[in-house]
Each structure stands twice: as structure tokens, then as C-alpha cells.
Amino acid sequence: MRILQLIDSLEAGGAERMAVNYGNALASCIDFSAVVSTRAEGPLKAALLPTTHYFFLNKKRALDPKAIWKLRQIVKRHKVEMVHAHSTSIVTAFLLKLFCPSIKLIWHDHYGDSNFLNKRDKGLFRMILPFFNGIISVNHDLKKWAIDQLHFANTVYIPNFPAVDLETTAAIRLEGEANKRIVCLANLRPQKNHFLLLEVALLVRQSHPDWTFHLIGKDFDDDYSFRIKAKIKALDLEQTIFLYGTQNAVQEILAQANIGILTSASEGLPVALLEYGLAKLAVVTTAVGEIPSIITEDTNGFLVLNQEATEFYEKLKQLIESTQLQNKFGLALNKTIKESYSQESALDVYMPWVQKIVK
Template identity: 25%
Template structure:
């Protein structure tokens, strides 16, 4: 299995970390290779070349049954697609695992004819393509009809039930890159609308992005004293913030199936999110979350306000969220699906 460092930032790192902690690599006799390094372009190039050499060497010497890459868009895609090509040259089964919420934009708008051909070829030539939701599977099948697409959602560790006594009223938690695509500016505007009705309303932001612009916008809206900008936080800090939050909110314009949302649901938190990407396949409005249109600060304020003024609704939605994770996204459920795919691919090649 190939991807970014489990100790790094972002959804892929979180997914791999969950698998690692659950013992998936030991169960499947799998080795994990890190192909991306933060730092200068030269350092990144060195890490990519080292990974290519490792993949080629392992494929030739150890002949693994499956080479499985986790990929997003742009540079991530090009690095991983070349590794898959090397693995195919060595006769190995290959799995392309898509995580990037912007892959549609990358494939259809940013890529020229040659790049689109390479994208379609990579998808079609892979032994299997994993995507996080049926909506993304439909898109990939339209883009590359020959692709063998399998839907396997991200896995989530289910922690002990939340302690209601630790929650702070009207405290909103946002986790992720604080930029326009994630809807952070609509969330700030919604907070400004909610403040007069809910004096305790507060927003905590855990993530990177243009945090100076976020702070400036909060100041302009008159809610700077209600906003805590933490920057990127580690897993221990994330758990602590989730324990205190009344609601998790991620009003994105596009998504795959966000790990931050799934983790918040697993922690027994009511979530307010937008029906984009794979989210509508996980969230039923009013049952295990609240859905609001992207880009609509008024609707976002109304959705958050419903949960703040109706504690029974908030508790019911939170319980529904956690039950959804246990039934569909728990680590054991997802790991069994991935193990089944590995067995199928290995048997098909006679390994």
C-alpha cells in the first residue's frame, strides 16, 4: 500500500492511520510505503523517486499480490499513476484508491487531451478502482467506462460514547482546510447571524489555510471574539475539541466523503453539512445530520439554530450519527471489504 505519511495532514493520512492502528497491515501481510514528503520541491522529488525505486524493487523481488495506492488530484495523481504503471509492468494487480474531492475539476477542467487520456488509462488499466461513494463511482464509470469500480467508504474508529456534560452550549467545531471550498466564510457569516440569538455561540477552527484572511473576515463581521483559530491540530487535540463541541459543521462546496465528518459522527456529535460528493449517501436530513445548501449562509444559520434551540433534536441526530458509523463505517466493516477485494485480486492472478 502506497500513500502519504500516516502522521501527516489530510484525509488520506487519517484513513491510513486508522488502518494502521486497527492492525490491517499485519492481518493482510501488507507493507506501507510513504511517497510524499513536505518541504522543498527537491525534497518532494527525492521522496517520489525513492518511492518509485522501492515499488519497482519490491515488485521484482517479492512479487506482492497487490499494489494499492491512495491518490488525490494533480501531483498526487501523477505520482501514484506512475507507480501503478511500474507495478503493472511487473505483472502485479493494482488498486487505484481515489480520495480527492477536486478530482472531477482536475479531470474535466484542468487537464488537456493528453492528461485526460492518461487519467482514463490509469483508471481502466487498474485491476480495481476504489471510490468512497456511489456518486463518485458513477462519475468514474462515465469518465472511464472500462474501469472496474468498487465503492468502499473510509473507515472510522468508534470511540467511547461522548459525555454530554463536557459539551459547551452553541459551540461549533470546524475541522479541515479553512478556505472558500470548505465554506468557512459562509460559516463565519452564519455565526454573525446566530450571535444575537445565542450569546454562547462560538466557533472553533482546527485546520490550515489562509487563517489571516479568516481572522480578518471574523473581525469585519464583528465575531472575532467568538472565533478561536487553532491551526492544524493533532489527534489528541481533535478529540478534546470534539468532546467540547455541541455541533460539528463543514459547509463544503465539494467533497469526497470527509473524514472529519465521519469522525465527528463516530464521536456522537450532531453534524451540519452540505449535500455534496458522497455526503448525501451518509446523511439523512433530520435523522443523523442536518443538510444545508452550499454557499447559503442564511440556510446554514437556520440549520445550526435548529440544533441550538432544540436539544432533543440535537441529541436524536447525534445518536443517529453514531449509529450510522457503527453500522456502515466502522473499521471492522470497511477492513473486511478491503480484505475481500484483495482476496479476489490475488485469486484472479493465481497468487
Template identity: 25%
Template sequence: MTGSERPRVFHLITRLLKGGAEAKTIATVCGLDDYAFTVGYGSEYDSDQVDRLEREGIATKQFPLIRHYNPVTTVPAVLSLARYLRREEFDIVHTHSTEAGIIGRFAAALAGVPTIVHTVHGVPFADDRSAFLNRFVLACERQAASYTDRIVTNADVIADDYLERGIGRRDQYTTVYSGVDLDAFADAEPADDLPGERPRIVMVGRLADGKGYEVLLDAVESLDSFEGSVCIVGDGPLYESLTTEIEDRELADQVCLTGFRDDIPCVLAASDVLVLPSFREGTPRVITEAMASGLPVVATDIAGIPEQIEDSENGYLIQTGDSEALANRLETLLADAELREQMGRHGLERANRFSVPTMVEELDRVYRELVGEQVGSTGSNV
């Protein structure tokens, strides 16, 4: 790279779907002008996301051998990616998520890429995964960290967790909170087509293992005299099984699956409480979105969530799998509109640290430090 050229940065993510990790990645490459970005992704992708990147002038590249927790294709994926990286001569490789983070960093080291960055979007070690898988991922993360110049986490507690597990060194870590377009949520008009009555409990996310949907259903079953509704917003592999389970539990009159919606600000504006009883997370964007919408949140006390939710101030924290605690907190909030409003105000005050401009500026600073030269002024167009 000469002084007149923009640094060439390659982002790699396992799946280019419509989740929080993808949103953060897309906001980064669309928000920084002083770099030439390419976004790589594995076998699973959403064509709308690819089209959006290409409309923004961001190059894309699919790597079909990168698959979600598929060890059979891991070595071929590393070799294929290394050949590509060696040919393209990127200045920085920036990986995201567990599989792409391991494959991408091994390949970048093999290809001799000058600078390697990895973002941890969520802690991959969880009680609901097998002990063998946790040990395998831990071994890979420790090795990959030795090739990594900077490890970006969504919360300080995630960096502490990784260091306690022997992953990398303290000086490798930087915390950059996931950014959200706060204005889009503060100014949203409530959706008028959501099923059920208010007060409305809402859960937004991919319908996949680890999100705690069964914990929510257990809690709803135990609620006394609940006359509101529950909307589960999102799509994914659990859609059919959740539909069946809701029917089998005879909860269909109160609990509805809406499928994927692209108007989440309007959905949150038409809701009263956000729940997120996940078993594993990073620093979930949907919690920031709920804060920006003025909603109280009930979520599990894991990863970066306590850096978003101050217990009893803008929501409640519960332990993973504790449906009784979730039900108790929901009963408290559903019975007290004034408390919901008060917690919502506290959430609005805390949301500013999670804005897109702040996130982009901090990632720009990371790149500048690693590249070792100035590449423009602020580099931000958000």
C-alpha cells in the same frame, strides 16, 4: 510470491499529514497482519505519522518529487517511483489521493506491478478550481484508470460520478466506507479547555482551500442573537489569513481557531453541532466521528456526504457556498436542544456501517480477490 510468503503491498499517498485519507491508510496497514506493507509519501509529511508507522513495524519511504499539484515534477516523479517499484517487486501497489494516484499508477504500470489499486478519497473536480485544471486531472484519471485493477471509493455516489465522467468501467469499482474507532467517540469525556460558551458549533479539518471556511464565517455573521461559540479545529496554510479575517469581521469574541488538537473525541463531546461546508470531499471521517459522538451535522450535499447524512434525520444538507442556508439550519439547531439530541441519536444508529473493523475486512476481501489466493484467515487485528 510463493505460497508461504505474505503479499507485499505498497501504499502511496501524496501527503502524509493528519487528515482523513492518511487515517484510513494507516488504519489499513496497521489493521491487516497477513501482508507486508510499505507506505510511501511525497514531499509533505508529519513526522508523528511516520514515527507511528515505524513503531507499528511498517516500512516507510519518502518520494520528495511527489508534490501537491506540481506538474513540473510529475514526470521525474513517475520515473523515479517506477525504478523503485521495479527493484522492490511488490505484488500490489495501492495509491491514494489525486497526485499520488496518477503518479503511482503510471509508475506501477511502467514497472510491471501485477496488481494496481486506487482509493478515491474525494472527488477532485470542483467549481472552485480552474476549468483547465479540472480538464487536466480528468484526462489523467481516465488514463490512469486503464492501468487500474480496482478503484475503491468511499461512497457509491463517487463511483457513479467517476463513471459519468468516463473514468474506468463499472466492474472496476468497489465501495469501502472510511472506518472510525466508534468507541473512542462514544465514550469520550468532554474537553474542558475549549474557548467560548455553549451551544458550541465546531468545524474540524485542515485549514486549506475547498473546506468552506468563508461560508461558515458568512453564516455566523448573519446569525441573530447567537450567544454561543464557534471553534475551528485544525492547522494548515490558511491559519494566518483566517485569523486576520476573523478579526477584520469582528468575530473574535465568538469564533476561535484552536490549532491542531489530538483529542478530537473530547472536542466533539464538548460541542453541540458539527459543520462542514466543503466544496469537495469524499466521505469525511469527521462526519462519522460526529455521528459517533451523537452530534447533528450540517454539511454540503456533495460526494459521499448524503450516504452519511440523511437530511432532517441526523443533520441537514445544504448546497455548496450557500451561507444563508447554513445560517438558517444552524439557527434551527441552536434554538432546539431536543432536536439536537434527537438527531444525534439517529446519527449514532447510522454510524455502525463506518467502523474500522468493517473497513479493514472489506479491504482485505479486495486484496484476496485480486491476489487470487488465500493469505490467512481474517487478517484483522483491530
């Protein structure tokens, strides 16, 4: 088979990381595997394996004939049979179909606000999805939504999977004391609910002032980012919370921490949680999206049901005060990820499914 992953950028987000992960994973088991970024490059370009083909369209606007024609040339030249479109690149894939009617299309739905699907606009999807051959959903709610609301039968749930990056740059060194670091791997977006993290950090500073929080993720320099930084300053948390922006060498960074947290108001299936497991971190996370299918309370992590600072703090405090519990949760989550959220288990579902579509 000859499959191309389509993604709008290579910034360090969950959908972008999965486009790279699929491109790399397939490079060793199909005839041709490529990743095409439509609008922007980014740090995840460094994570592409040498065996994964890469192309950049430099698309300037939604309807960019030059970019679509370039994509068509790539597809024709390399005899691509299927385009695997991630998230918002669905529009580019649809436009390609108008010029390459024989191409097979699948859409990978990474929608992060899956806790608020009742507010999701269906109009665009109902218009263009009849041109697609399949949908991959990253959690069960998204699969149900595709079947019930979009009436798309060939929908499959495939969990995200982590992959060790091919890093080309050295990891940054985190601030704070060793063995007293809490990391949050999340871009600065409203759905990630960093304001809850700030409330928790304030409580931790009062009880355990030597513990620090380390925020890894893209800063969009927007109103949300401004308000986060302003509140950190207003609460005098500048020596408790450190922001690092987008970073490579994620596993090396996570190795410097003891605990991983997610304070999200909504999620699909967060790659960050899988990476915490790969790094054997103990975790505290809100119970949103597909997270409760990964974390079993008091077994491989703590779930916070009500997104309330005091509840989150109390569970985090248990981890802070018990190295034994940190180790127990870290090892148990690592086992969960390797057994149920591995590249191999994902491809066991993916390969037979796409083979049927291609044939």
C-alpha cells in the same frame, strides 16, 4: 496477502487519514500491511499502530528516480503483492509499475470536488489507469465518473470509515464556554467554504453571543487563509471564531463540543462527518457529495440544500436552543456510522475484491 498503502503525506486530511486507517485495519488480518508516505510526513504518523509498517520516501519532485528506486526496494524486500495508491500518489504507483511489472495496483479516488466532476481533467488518468487493476471510489458519483468517463470497469464504491486514533499527545483545550461550542473539522481549503461559516457565525453572535466556533484543520498560510483571517477581523469575530490548525487527539477535541458543522461547497465522503458521528455530535452540513446518503433530514442531522447562510443559521439555531435535539441527533448519527460506515463493513467489501485482483 501483502498490501502497501501509498500516500503523498501524513498531514491531517481525509485521504491521508484513510491511508492510515486502511494500513492499521489490515495489519491484523493480512500477512503484511504498510503505509508509505512519498513527499512529507505529518501528525498522522502518530496514529499508526505498532503493527503497521511505515516507510518514508522523501520524494523531492514528480520524477524522482531515487525515491522510486527506494519504493521498489521496499516492495521487493517485503514481497508486497499490491500497492493501494491514495489520491495523487497514483503517479508514484504508476512509475513503480514500470520497474515492477508484476505488482498489482489499485487507486483510491478521494476527489473532494466531486460536485464539479465535469471540470475534472481526464487526460492523465486515461494515460496511466490502464496499468491499474482496480479503482475504489468514495462516493457513487466518483464511481459513475470512473466507469463512464474513464471506461474503467473494475470500480467499486467503498465508504470511508472512522477510526479511533492512537494518540501520543494530549488534546488542546478549546476556548469558550462548555456546552456552547460548535466545531468545524476541515482544512483551510476553498472547497470547504469557510466564508459561509463566517456569515453563519455572524448571525449566531447576534442571537447567541455566548456560543463559539472552533476551526480544526491545516492552515496552508495561503491567500485563502489570509482572506479568512482578514474577514474574521473585519467582522469583529475574533472572540467568536477560534482557529487551531492541525491537531492530534481529534476525538478528545470533539468531546469538548456540542455541534459539528460542515459548510463545504463540494465533498467526496468527508471523514470529518464520520468522526462527528463517532463523537455523538449533532450536525448541520451542506448537502454535497455523499453526505445526503449519511444524513437523513430531521433524523440524525440537518442538511442545508442551498448553501445559504440564513438557511444554515436557522437549522443551527434549532440545535443551539435544544439540548434534547442535540442528544437525539448525536445518538442517531452515531448509530448510522457504526452500522453502515464501520471498519468492518468496509473490509467486508474490500477483502474479497482485492483477493480476486491478487489471484
